[in-house]
Amino acid sequence: MITDAAPIVTARIGSPLSWTLKSALDRGAYEGLRKALTMDPAEITQEVLTANLLGRGGAGFEAGRKWGMLAKGDTKYLVINGDESEPCTFKDHMLMEEDPHQILEGVLICAYAIGASQAFIFVRGEFALGLERMTSALNEAYAFGAIGRNILGSGFSLDIVVHPGAGAYICGEETALLESLEGKRGYPRDKPPWFPAVKGLYSAPTIVNNVETMSNLPWIVTNGGAAFAALGLGRSTGTRLFSVSGHVKRPANYEIEMAKPTFRDLLFDPSLGGGIRNDNALKAFVPGGVSAPWFGPDQLDMALDQDAVGKAGSMLGSGSVVAMDDTTCMVRAAWRITRFFHRESCGQCTPCREGGGWLDKIMRRIELGQGRESDLELLLDVCDNIAPGLGWPPQKTTICVLGPSIPSSITSAIRMFRDEFLVHIKEGACPFGR
Amino acid sequence: MARLTAENIQRARQLIALYPQSRSALIPILHIAQEQDGWLTPDGMAHIAELLDLDPAEVYGTASFYDMFFTHPVGRHLVSVCTNLACLLNGADELLEHAQARLGVAPGGTTADGEFTLEEVECIAFCGAAPCLAVNWRFFGNIGTDDFDRLVEDLAAGRLADDVPPHGTLNRVRRRVGLMAAGPAPALADGTASEPPS
Numbered sequence: 233m234i235t236d237a238a239p240i241v242t243a244r245i246g247s248p249l250s251w252t253l254k255s256a257l258d259r260g261a262y263e264g265l266r267k268a269l270t271m272d273p274a275e276i277t278q279e280v281l282t283a284n285l286l287g288r289g290g291a292g293f294e295a296g297r298k299w300g301m302l303a304k305g306d307t308k309y310l311v312i313n314g315d316e317s318e319p320c321t322f323k324d325h326m327l328m329e330e331d332p333h334q335i336l337e338g339v340l341i342c343a344y345a346i347g348a349s350q351a352f353i354f355v356r357g358e359f360a361l362g363l364e365r366m367t368s369a370l371n372e373a374y375a376f377g378a379i380g381r382n383i384l385g386s387g388f389s390l391d392i393v394v395h396p397g398a399g400a401y402i403c404g405e406e407t408a409l410l411e412s413l414e415g416k417r418g419y420p421r422d423k424p425p426w427f428p429a430v431k432g433l434y435s436a437p438t439i440v441n442n443v444e445t446m447s448n449l450p451w452i453v454t455n456g457g458a459a460f461a462a463l464g465l466g467r468s469t470g471t472r473l474f475s476v477s478g479h480v481k482r483p484a485n486y487e488i489e490m491a492k493p494t495f496r497d498l499l500f501d502p503s504l505g506g507g508i509r510n511d512n513a514l515k516a517f518v519p520g521g522v523s524a525p526w527f528g529p530d531q532l533d534m535a536l537d538q539d540a541v542g543k544a545g546s547m548l549g550s551g552s553v554v555a556m557d558d559t560t561c562m563v564r565a566a567w568r569i570t571r572f573f574h575r576e577s578c579g580q581c582t583p584c585r586e587g588g589g590w591l592d593k594i595m596r597r598i599e600l601g602q603g604r605e606s607d608l609e610l611l612l613d614v615c616d617n618i619a620p621g622l623g624w625p626p627q628k629t630t631i632c633v634l635g636p637s638i639p640s641s642i643t644s645a646i647r648m649f650r651d652e653f654l655v656h657i658k659e660g661a662c663p664f665g666r
Numbered sequence: 667m668a669r670l671t672a673e674n675i676q677r678a679r680q681l682i683a684l685y686p687q688s689r690s691a692l693i694p695i696l697h698i699a700q701e702q703d704g705w706l707t708p709d710g711m712a713h714i715a716e717l718l719d720l721d722p723a724e725v726y727g728t729a730s731f732y733d734m735f736f737t738h739p740v741g742r743h744l745v746s747v748c749t750n751l752a753c754l755l756n757g758a759d760e761l762l763e764h765a766q767a768r769l770g771v772a773p774g775g776t777t778a779d780g781e782f783t784l785e786e787v788e789c790i791a792f793c794g795a796a797p798c799l800a801v802n803w804r805f806f807g808n809i810g811t812d813d814f815d816r817l818v819e820d821l822a823a824g825r826l827a828d829d830v831p832p833h834g835t836l837n838r839v840r841r842r843v844g845l846m847a848a849g850p851a852p853a854l855a856d857g858t859a860s861e862p863p864s
């Protein structure tokens with residue numbers, strides 16, 4: 233069911249020059265910060281706990297709980313993850329370009345709540361306009377007195393740095409992001425001991441949160457955590473931005489109330505995805521980023537609820553939903569995703585580095601018509617070596633979860649479209665003509 | 667040549683001052699070097715190593731991890747065609763084939779006149795306008811083959827120079843404020859920094 237819940241993170245988007253300070257101030261920017269600065273920091277964390285704000289970066293961990301786990305220390309950092317590179321996710325890109333002041337305001341509120349010494353916003357290097365808009369907003373906010381010394385006369389001070397990445401999917405993983413921010417290759421760190429809240433940037437306690445997570449904070453402080461929790465159902469509270477793409481008629485970002493609408497609403501409602509192009513039949517869809525196992529049309533009526541999707545064996549992940557119609561070659565789709573992971577593996581762990589390469593190679597030969605009868609078993613065997621048992625969430629065999637996510641598309645495609653693989657192998661060609 | 671210019675040395679020092687540890691400025695400074703020369707030259711990287719008190723191998727070792735950094739010359743226009751899932755579903759393979767034919771180079775190749783380097787890239791988070799591409803990281807969406815040809819002509823003729831700066835120029839807006847720790851916010855840039863295009 234689509235509700236008329238008012239937008240939270242996209243409220244100002246679409247207004248003229250929405251990324252400028254003047255436009256943002258005319259529409260309430262920094263009011264949440266003003267209020268926050270009159271509150272006790274612990275009260276803010278309490279409001280975020282009451283809101284049950286789930287992290288919007290992919291793992292869906294409660295933001296307030298994470299802040300509560302931050303180790304004590306004189307030096308603590310706040311690092312914002314704006315590296316958005318999970319394929320088919322394009323919401324943070326939009327937030328950084330269209331409403332950078334909302335992100336800055338959220339960062340200031342969070343830094344005040346957790347007592348951060350300094351904050352860094354890690355922006356994906358490829359987002360040239362995003363970097364320009366964020367930097368411009370930063371300059372404006374310093375001049376306005378919202379960043380720097382004695383913010384808005386409150387006595388609270390903070391510096392923020394906008395930091396460009398340089399192209400590497402793995403730097404979205406929070407510990408790789410911290411390595412990269414330290415000027416190194418983006419190699420994820422092993423947990424334990426490298427839980428950022430305990431041992432993060434420069435080994436100091438660090439909170440890493442996503443851009444959209446931050447963007448919700450001004451509203452939560454202004455309206456109260458209870459008002460946020462009143463939206464959605466169960467643990468899936470508030471609204472959320474979904475990136476809808478693939479074979480829908482209206483690919484775009486949509487902010488909707490969580491848990492009440494279903495995947496069918498998101499893909500088919502005329503105000504949202506608008507249905508499948510040419511009114512073709514839907515064959516399958518990716519429910520939460522290409523790391524997630526796929527769903528079929530029989531799962532369209534599932535609610536956009538983090539726990540429901542998790543129970544069904546996949547995840548809402550990064551909030552990207554990709555529709556594939558009945559003209560899609562599923563071998564090719566799964567191979568493309570596999571090729572992505574192979575290319576982006578950082579190479580530290582054998583199952584990921586080697587397994588990804590093998591899967592890429594086998595998928596390639598099936599799609600190009602050189603597959604063997606034994607290849608399906610071989611694919612599943614390699615997948616099982618990477619993620620034993622092939623369950624979801626996958627077992628941890630590697631330093632980070634990029635590796636164990638590689639099998640998702642292949643095991644989904646084999647489970648749902650085994651015959652399509654067999655036709656490729658038997659006929660020695662792709663039946664979809666490529 | 668190819669060491670950082672005096673102005674860029676100053677920019678590098680300003681960046682170093684923003685971080686608790688100087689090495690954090692490495693990647694931002696590499697972007698400046700790539701803006702200066704269009705790619706990362708051995709001399710440029712050695713110079714950055716001096717500025718950060720690192721071994722040149724540490725600078726090269728870091729740079730070589732990242733897709734955006736080139737340690738060999740590339741064209742003035744880096745054309746990055748996305749072929750990941752949303753684009754694949756909307757004709758990206760055909761677009762890439764067309765781009766190869768139009769430019770006469772395979773992905774990774776540079777045209778003889780040094781104008782264009784073509785590459786196939788992973789999702790650039792512009793999937794709502796699939797199939798899409800970026801030129802020097804300025805995005806262009808819903809690109810059919812005719813649109814591609816027109817884009818290439820416009821770029822070659824310099825008609826898009828305001829929107830698409832030469833390869834390497836990433837962020838045209840300079841940070842204008844220092845850190846509190848460095849004293850009362852000194853003006854960092856020359857004050858003439860351009861605002862982002864609207």
Ligand SMILES: Cc1cc2nc3c(=O)[nH]c(=O)nc-3n(C[C@H](O)[C@H](O)[C@H](O)COP(=O)(O)O)c2cc1C
Binds near residue numbers: 313314634
């Ligand atoms: C391979 C990989 C890639 C990731 N990419 C991103 C990303 O691009 N953006 C993001 O916010 N989180 C990403 N994450 C999740 C982060 O590790 C982290 O959980 C998140 O930034 C925390 O913020 P949140 O709690 O506000 O969601 C990624 C995780 C993995 C394993």
Ligand code: SF4
Binds near residue numbers: 402419577579584633
């Ligand atoms: S799982 Fe893959 S990406 Fe993650 S640390 Fe290991 S090799 Fe690197």
Ligand code: FES
Binds near residue numbers: 749751753789791
């Ligand atoms: S899949 Fe091409 S931009 Fe995302």
